Amino acid sequence: MCGIVGYVGSRQGAPLVLEALKRLEYRGYDSAGIATVNGKGLSVERAPGRIAVLEARLDGRYPPGTTALAHTRWATHGAPTEQNAHPHTDCAGTIALVHNGIIENAGALRKKLLERRHVFRSETDTEVVAHLIEELYDGSLADAVIAALRSIEGTYGLAVVSSREPGTLVAARMGSPILVGIGDGEHFVASDAAALLEHTRSVVYLDDGEVAVLTRDGYQILDRDTAQVEKAVRTIDWDLKTVERGGFAHFMLKEIMEQPESLRNTLRGRLLDDAGTSRQGGINLSDDELLDIDRIVLTACGTSWHAALIGEYLLEELARVACEVEYASEFRYRNPIVDEDTLVIGISQSGETADTLAAIREARQRGARTLGIVNVVGSSIAHEVDGGIYLHAGPEIGVASTKAFTSQVAALALFTLHLARLRTLSVLQGREFVQALRHLPDQVAAVLDRADEVEAVARQFADATNALYLGRGSNFPVALEGALKLKEISYIHAEGYPAAEMKHGPIALIDHQMPVVVVAPRDGTYAKIVSNVQEVKARGGRVIAVVTEGDEEITTLADHVFTIPVTLDALTPVLSVLPLQLFAYYIAVARGCDVDKPRNLAKSVTVE
Ligand code: F6R
Secondary structure (H helix, E strand, O other), X not given: OOEEEEEEOOOOHHHHHHHHHHOOHHHOOOEEEEEEEEOOEEEEEEEEOOHHHHHXXXXXXXXXXXXXXXXXXXXXXXXXXOOOOOOEEOOOOOEEXXXXXXXXXXXHHHHHHHHOOOOOOOOOOOHHHHHHHHHHOOOOHHHHHHHHHHOOOEOEEEEEEEOOEEEEEEEEEEEOOOEEEEOOOOEEEEOOHHHHOOOOOEEEEOOOOOEEEEOOXXXXXXXXXXXXXXXXXXXXXXXXXXXXXXOOOOHHHHHHXXXXXXXXXXXXXXXXXXXXXXXXXXXXXXXHHHXXXXXXXXXXXXXXXXXXXXXHHHHHHXXXXXXXXXXXXXXXXXXXXXXXXXXXXXXXOOOOOHHHHHHHHHXXXXXXXXXXXXXXXXXXXXXXXXXXXXXXXXXXXXXOOOXXXXXXXXXHHHXXXXXXXXXXXXXXXXXXXXXXXXXXXXXXXXXXXXXXXHHHHHHHOOOOOEEEEEXXXXXXXXXXXXXHHHHHHHOOEEEEEEHHXXXXXXXXXXXXOOEEEEEEOOOOOHHHHHHHHHHHHHOOOEEEEEEEOOOOHHHHHOOEEEEEOOOOHHHHHHHHHHHHHHHHHHHHHHOOOOOOXXXXXXXXXXXX
16 A cells, blocks of 8 residues: 655655655555655656666666655556656646545546646546645645645545745645654654654654644644644654564565464463453453443454454354454445444454444444454554554564464454453353463464475465365354465465355366365364365365364365364464465465565555
């Protein structure tokens, strides 16, 4: 998704912002651009494709200027061409602007500006904002930006410079993250703290409706009424190494292998052994309030939605509370039935997914209490919910989500345990659950230690064109997740089904070429899934099964097996998903795919 970096100080801005922008490459983008301002005017350079293409064009001749902006764009309005790349400028070429988000009334604004004889050079919604600022400029860039924002409907994180005020940078936020980085005699803006780690760890996160005005000597944060706002300066505790690959070939593999640690971090300090329960400091709901909840709605997108499906299973099975899972994109438009006794939990790695954020807002408007299960601290969803559980899984950079998924399931298990102990679960059952959770990170490490076995099997399936994933109970969402991982990074068509549904249609697809991945740990549905495997084998399908250590029946039937250690039925998804993450990864590598940046995908989807 789009990335913004801005700089004002005494160093040359162009090389600095371009380097910083590279830290945001992981988010996915399809064009890049920079603008610099100096005493002589504004220079803008843009190129479709990667930042490397832009750098090649510049060939070391960076436009001079100690105020600079840079942007990576992920196309929404208009193709990923040079004309549509940011920064966008006004007619006179005095204003340059970069923008993340969508200006919803761009059409109407464009029409008015055309009537005022503005000349547009792109198909983007963003360009209208540059012209609007030009129209409203009356000696102060900050005032012109604030005035322009009053006419805008939609979402934005934006940054603007002008050749008329070469030492000023103005940034604003509405629904798309922007933060200010504080340096010594220099200031920065960025859409993501990762971009600034090399330069500063002191940051101020803007809230919706706020505008930041930066010069080399200071910064001011203003609200919608241009009143100055005092904001807390936060310290970022990630170091640069955390956002680098740590010696792995891809971020995705690094993040898969980090799961013992990321899970430990999710569980750290939250398990209470004697009481057989868990504590979550941030949920902001008393035990009485938790007991008043009569229904839980889990809402999310993509991989997080799969975690939600496992959460539904956990909550209904253990806490005996009615639970539903909704795609956030559907929930927000569905006239959902929620009231003050409903708890709506938004699950999101990035905390920025537009649909999940909108679903949370919808739920709040209807009086529901809201929680967020989120990885990125200070993200938009984390800001808007009544309380929540941070995953503490560390930055996830590979576009395909892996460690966030297992941490989401762990966080849902922690929350379930808390609720279940209040409602139905005995202290002994609670203690057993706590022990199983404590044991999980080591079990995850044991599964990952055998990654080479998965790699050897994956190589044999690198030429597959389709794959079917089957599972039952809480391992049905794991089948969905395995199929999603495969399709998004290897471009092999894959579908997940509850195993018993196969005979209602998909069985027609099975022949000797069709790989069928069966998630079949020894749990309450094992006997049933054995029959499903037999059905596949009877039709010549090639079966790859995830089974529990010591399994004999499916191991005899299947062509290949990956084993996982024994845990409680409810927690098997945390283990059974691991071979499927690795399987997708190794197949994608064998096919030569760009694993960390699959085509057409972005790390966080901040548009509808
Ligand atoms: C798939 C994947 C996506 C995300 C989805 C939601 O590997 O990463 O499906 O899970 O876009 O993103 P978050 O969790 O950031 O809300």
